[in-house]
Amino acid sequence: MYLERIDSPSDLRRLSYPELDELASELRAFIVNTVTVTGGHLGSNLGAVELTLALHRVFDSPHDILLWDTGHQAYVHKLVTGRRDSFATLRQEGGLSGYPNRTESEHDWVENSHASTILSYAHGFATAQRVMGDPGRRIVAVVGDGSLTGGMAYEALNNLGHSGCKVIIILNDNGRSYAPTVSRLSQSLTRLRLSRTYQRTRFRMGHVVEEMPFIRRLAASGWSGMRTAVQGLTGPSVFFDALGVRYTGPIDGHDIEGMERALTGAAEYNEGPIIIHVLTHKGKGYAPAEEDTVQRLHDFKVVSTDPSSSASPQTYTDAFTGAILAAAERDPRVFAITAAMSGPTGLLPFESRYPERFMDVGIAEQHAVTAAAGMAMGGLRPVVAVYSTFFTRALDQAVFDVGLHKLPVVFALDRAGITGDNGPSHHGIFDLALTLEIPGLTVYAPSSAQELTVMLDHALTLEGPSAIRWPNGAARQIPDSEVGAGLEARQLLSGEDVCIIAVGNMVGAAREAAEKLASEGIGVTLWDPRVLAPLDPDMLSDAARHRLVVTVEDGVREGGAGSHIHGALADLNGGRRCPPVLVLGTPLDYIPHAKPSAILARLGLGGEGIATSVRHALAAAEPD
Numbered sequence: 001m002y003l004e005r006i007d008s009p010s011d012l013r014r015l016s017y018p019e020l021d022e023l024a025s026e027l028r029a030f031i032v033n034t035v036t037v038t039g040g041h042l043g044s045n046l047g048a049v050e051l052t053l054a055l056h057r058v059f060d061s062p063h064d065i066l067l068w069d070t071g072h073q074a075y076v077h078k079l080v081t082g083r084r085d086s087f088a089t090l091r092q093e094g095g096l097s098g099y100p101n102r103t104e105s106e107h108d109w110v111e112n113s114h115a116s117t118i119l120s121y122a123h124g125f126a127t128a129q130r131v132m133g134d135p136g137r138r139i140v141a142v143v144g145d146g147s148l149t150g151g152m153a154y155e156a157l158n159n160l161g162h163s164g165c166k167v168i169i170i171l172n173d174n175g176r177s178y179a180p181t182v183s184r185l186s187q188s189l190t191r192l193r194l195s196r197t198y199q200r201t202r203f204r205m206g207h208v209v210e211e212m213p214f215i216r217r218l219a220a221s222g223w224s225g226m227r228t229a230v231q232g233l234t235g236p237s238v239f240f241d242a243l244g245v246r247y248t249g250p251i252d253g254h255d256i257e258g259m260e261r262a263l264t265g266a267a268e269y270n271e272g273p274i275i276i277h278v279l280t281h282k283g284k285g286y287a288p289a290e291e292d293t294v295q296r297l298h299d300f301k302v303v304s305t306d307p308s309s310s311a312s313p314q315t316y317t318d319a320f321t322g323a324i325l326a327a328a329e330r331d332p333r334v335f336a337i338t339a340a341m342s343g344p345t346g347l348l349p350f351e352s353r354y355p356e357r358f359m360d361v362g363i364a365e366q367h368a369v370t371a372a373a374g375m376a377m378g379g380l381r382p383v384v385a386v387y388s389t390f391f392t393r394a395l396d397q398a399v400f401d402v403g404l405h406k407l408p409v410v411f412a413l414d415r416a417g418i419t420g421d422n423g424p425s426h427h428g429i430f431d432l433a434l435t436l437e438i439p440g441l442t443v444y445a446p447s448s449a450q451e452l453t454v455m456l457d458h459a460l461t462l463e464g465p466s467a468i469r470w471p472n473g474a475a476r477q478i479p480d481s482e483v484g485a486g487l488e489a490r491q492l493l494s495g496e497d498v499c500i501i502a503v504g505n506m507v508g509a510a511r512e513a514a515e516k517l518a519s520e521g522i523g524v525t526l527w528d529p530r531v532l533a534p535l536d537p538d539m540l541s542d543a544a545r546h547r548l549v550v551t552v553e554d555g556v557r558e559g560g561a562g563s564h565i566h567g568a569l570a571d572l573n574g575g576r577r578c579p580p581v582l583v584l585g586t587p588l589d590y591i592p593h594a595k596p597s598a599i600l601a602r603l604g605l606g607g608e609g610i611a612t613s614v615r616h617a618l619a620a621a622e623p624d
Contacts, residue, residue: 002026006080009056009107020256024049028284030087031075038090039421040098041072043283047174047253048142051278052076054259055140055170058267062106064138065125069118069147071099071111073172081107091421093594098422113425114393115363116150118143119169123156126165138267144172144278146340149362160273161244168266169245169275172253174282240275249277254284313474317414319449320470321346323456324383324412328354333381334460337372339365345385345414365390369397369409376407381460384409388416388428388469395434398465403438406464410456411435416469417505417554418599424590428469432503433559435467436533442466442487443533445504445561449475450483451530458486471505471554473596484528489536495523498614499546501539502528503553503561509600510552512607517614524614532561535568544569544577548617550584552610554600557585582617584610 002023005011015023027049035042053076055066061081068074078096079087083105089095100108110121122141129137147153148171160167240247246269251262259278266274328334328350336350340363351358361368365386372382391398391413402409413435416428435443442462446452452470459466484490492507493514502510507528514524525546527539543549549569551562562583569578586603600606604613 003030003079003084006084007082009061009080012053012057012080017257020050020053024053024256027076027079030079030084034087034090035075038088038092040091041075044070044073044174045075047280047282047284048073048172049076049284050254050256051142051170051172051259051280052080054256054263055142056080057256058260058263059138059140062109063136064140065109066107067109067112067118067122067125067139067141068100069112069141069143069153070115071113073142073144074100074108077107078105081105091423091593093592093598097593099425111423111425113422114390115147116153118147119153119156119160119167122167122169123160123163123165126160126167127163130165138168139166140168140170142170142172144170144174144280146363149340150364151366157240157243157245161240164244164272166270167273168263168269169273170263171249171275171277172280173250173277174280244272246272246274247277248274250279251276253278253280314449314477315473316446316449316452316470316475317344317346317472319452319475320385320412320414320456321349323453324350325353326453327456327460328357331381331460332357333379335359335372335375335380335382336385337361337368337375337382338385339363339368339390341386341390341414344387345412347385365394366397369394369411370401372409373397373401373405373407376402376409377405382409383412383456383460385412385414387426388413388431389419389426392430392434398435398441399438402465403441406440408460408462409465410459411465411467412456413467413469415472417471418586418591418596418603419472420596420599421593423593427586427591428471429555429586429591431467431469432532432553432555432561435469436561436564437559438465440464441533442531444468444531445529446470447476447502447504447507447528447530448478448483450478450480454483454485455530469504471596476508484530487531487534487536489527489529489531489539491525491527491539491542493524493526495525497523497546498548498550498618499525499527499543500550500552500610500614501543501562501565502526503532503551503555505554506552506605509605509607509610513610513614516607516611522614522618529561529565532564535565540565540568540572544572544579546579548582548614548621549579550582550610550614550617552605553585554605555585556588557583558588560585580617580621582613584613 002015002019003026028046031045059066083096086096091098097104099111099113101111102108110118112118118141122139125139143153237247248262251258262276266276324336335357336347337359338345338347339361342348342351342360368384372384375382391411413431416431419426419428435441444455444459446455455468459468500510500514510526514526517524529536529539551565553561562585566581566583569581572578584605591599601609
């Protein structure tokens with residue numbers, strides 16, 4: 001076993017190429033055995049094994065700065081930088097992050113899970129070295145797995161080329177992000193090598209040249225040069241050269257020796273940034289991943305083996321899939337847009353049924369939102385489906401391209417609130433604080449699968465913009481008789497002492513808290529606000545009659561739903577009817593990964609935690 005001997009990158013340099021091939025196989029098996037237990041990003045890491053080994057043999061990390069974009073392809077990097085023995089804790093509470101993490105290792109520079117950013121970091125590192133007079137550290141940025149579909153990457157490329165900074169860029173071209181990558185550049189990178197006409201012509205010309213008497217060597221050399229020139233005219237080198245970035249490749253990303261030669265040559269290039277185009281196979285070496293034509297097992301989710309849970313519960317994403325399909329059948333103007341997330345956001349069935357009304361823009365949320373604005377201006381009813389955490393990347397566009405123009409765009413924000421295993425960059429705890437600041441935006445927070453369906457239907461009738469945010473995982477189920485309508489809140493319980501207003505996913509925990517408090521003689525009114533902007537005036541009037549109002553949300557307390565409800569209550573009759581308001585939510589902090597239920601309980605957002613907070617607040621409000 002070679003893997004057991006690898007405790008640092010320097011150990012890799014002692015191995016022969018046949019031994020490295022054995023190590024690559026061991027690494028793949030080790031990753032599969034771990035990730036199929038813990039969950040995590042599988043396909044992208046299986047494709048980057050040889051690339052990572054070559055990088056760590058040529059460059060001296062952490063003296064040389066190795067940067068990863070996207071960070072989910074850095075598992076092999078973790079394994080060869082001293083974290084093998086703790087790899088079983090991947091994505092587990094208190095364990096290894098699923099991304100590079102500055103607190104984990106000196107070999108990790110950037111926690112990079114929001115893609116397309118690393119070339120900007122590289123530009124910054126190179127600039128700092130120039131200004132500080134420390135040119136001795138080589139800067140290597142690994143991009144790919146969809147990160148070159150994001151506009152920020154091109155902004156950085158443009159500035160890198162203009163600056164002449166010495167940065168080595170590795171384009172890990174696996175043709176995919178989560179699913180097949182949407183990019184004209186990725187098409188041009190493969191067009192020549194996949195063209196049958198080109199391949200036949202190259203073979204014939206090469207054969208003719210080889211048969212030329214006397215001048216065989218000269219002719220062969222000329223043919224090779226002409227072939228390179230033709231590739232340059234139609235391939236990616238023209239694009240990169242125009243930006244001032246030297247291009248070389250493509251080369252086999254599973255040939256360690258060949259990559260080492262290319263990397264060594266790039267390290268000696270001193271005339272500015274250089275890009276090495278490397279071809280890899282996402283999911284390589286693991287049959288289930290290679291046979292997954294959509295995602296190549298981009299991420300692996302652990303499925304319960306409990307026989308009692310044989311039927312998977314409906315998720316909020318499932319409810320969204322059914323709702324948007326039904327809406328599109330009724331209204332030919334409904335158009336779905338996503339940013340490299342067609343599978344995770346539940347839009348694959350929509351794409352299959354209505355391909356002419358579907359757009360995957362790649363990792364380009366800003367473009368998705370402004371394109372939706374144009375569609376709305378043109379008469380369509382666009383629905384932009386992205387993760388809550390990725391919506392933050394398009395806030396400017398949501399405010400000024402959609403909100404300012406009062407356009408009927410629906411933002412469908414999946415994975416809102418505490419999401420769990422992917423860590424601080426994936427929790428969707430900021431969307432309420434952001435969306436509630438957009439003038440004229442209607443904000444929905446469904447507390448059940450049935451409410452999500454009703455809310456999407458209602459949002460598609462509005463004349464202005466809206467956002468619907470829902471959590472990851474199984475959806476609460478309610479009978480049709482308990483489903484709300486329009487912009488009205490729903491009162492679920494009635495009591496005289498405390499009014500709890502629970503946002504979306506928090507309704508279940510708030511009901512549990514209310515039952516605990518009722519058993520202690522504390523009368524609780526429970527409201528599901530359903531819509532957070534505009535707030536239902538009847539709910540506010542009812543809340544104002546209680547001794548204490550408590551708001552509960554799975555987003556940041558500061559500036560979130562509770563703050564807005566508090567402000568609205570204070571405005572009632574100039575504040576003369578405003579009782580004390582306790583705002584419960586997540587702290588303004590970056591929350592580490594763990595199971596959502598464990599995080600919520602730790603933050604006091606489970607049933608017992610809410611009840612405890614209410615008891616303390618009531619005690620504090622009692623007169624001395």
